Amino acid sequence: MHDSRLEAIASYRDAFPHITPLITDWSAHENQGADSFHAIKETLGILATTDQAIPLRYKRADATDPQVLAWIDELVEGASPARVSGVRKVSTGPSLLLLGPTGTGKTFQGYGAIRRLSILGVNASPSAAPIADIYAKMRPRHQVDSEEVFESYAHTPLLFADDLGAAKTSEWVEEVNMRLVNYRYDRQLPTIFTSNVPPKELGAKIGERVASRLIEMCRTVVLKGDDRRRQGRAA
Template sequence: MTDNLSLINRARAAFPQITPAIGAFAAVDEQGGDSFAAIRDTAAILTATNDLIPPLYQRADATDERVLAWVDALASSSVPNQYSKVPYLKGGPSLLLLGPTGVGKTYQAYGALRRLSIIGIGCAPAAASITDVFAKMRPRPGVDSEAVFASYAASKLLFLDDLGAAKSTEWTEEVTYRLVNYRYEHQLPTVFTSNAAPKELGERVGERVASRLMEMTQRVVIKGADRRLGGAA
């Protein structure tokens, strides 16, 4: 338990601007829960997110007010576990971040996942660029493409980066449609990013996908210069 508490304290100290759902674990026992389970589950949430986020974005924190509002909406819809009192994601809205290359869409998205983990929301997130999804699903010996698809499609929370970035083929269009449609039909919260302008989205991802994205997401257009060219992370 000491190691788990140390992990939690270090994570919270690095992001003091984020208020955790369980501020004092001793209070969990007073509420009829199990503080040991609360510490264990909170540490597991942090570890899962740490393992998911690439090194470049390990310090990412969402700063856009619209993204922060989305995080708050997910946190508000979460339901505490009966014993640990740790809140777990049960649904919520999806988010579409649009804007040109380098304006910070991926940073904001990983920052949102980081915020949820510091708050202590159990959501077992998955994250990948759409090109990585294609690469992992591409049929070849020893690969169960449908199992790979399911690992993303059925995730409680998914971050799907760079929609429309890959060269369009009949197969990539089918995979993208199936993935977005599954999330749409099952009302699973998803963060999407795309370099496409809002009016170009249908051309980049297909009209069927664009239609579902427009209905299922809160859209945030991020503007600005390419931060990478200026040396920003």
């Protein structure tokens, strides 16, 4: 069982050999006072859970933008080691706002950031979805607890909300945006947001109160370039 878990971990990491995991020498990990058995089990769980959170099109996504990599470094530095396993866990930290025209790689960088954290062996327990899907799941209807759905996204340690500002504006959408952003803003929960909305138009599109919080809580990265989708690459 121990060997099979190590092989499974290696299979995930071999696809990204340029990323150096934080835990590579399990014996040394044990010598530092942590439990290698639990560390191996937890690390495999991190890799498997993250893989399930990433859509098929973005399975090979990798963060490459220097500012995105710097944000990842901040999260890693602020992550605390678990008491038994010693595996680092994300709890609080800065958020990330990826802006730019359609097809410039915002979603690719977002999923790449989530992937890189897992390869590093950091437990971020990510939840990822286009913002339109979050709205759809939250819409009041029979046998759906909208508040429970909201809390599942609000409480997640690392949330990736893709394509903010793309949905048609309504009072209900503005309320969801405000509640979700404000909840994570107040608790300093790291969140990845992407948006096609130009920086100067963000307040008009999603509301000034939401935009103000985003600017304060996020490391903002503006991506430029041609539409990658038209060139046959994921964006």
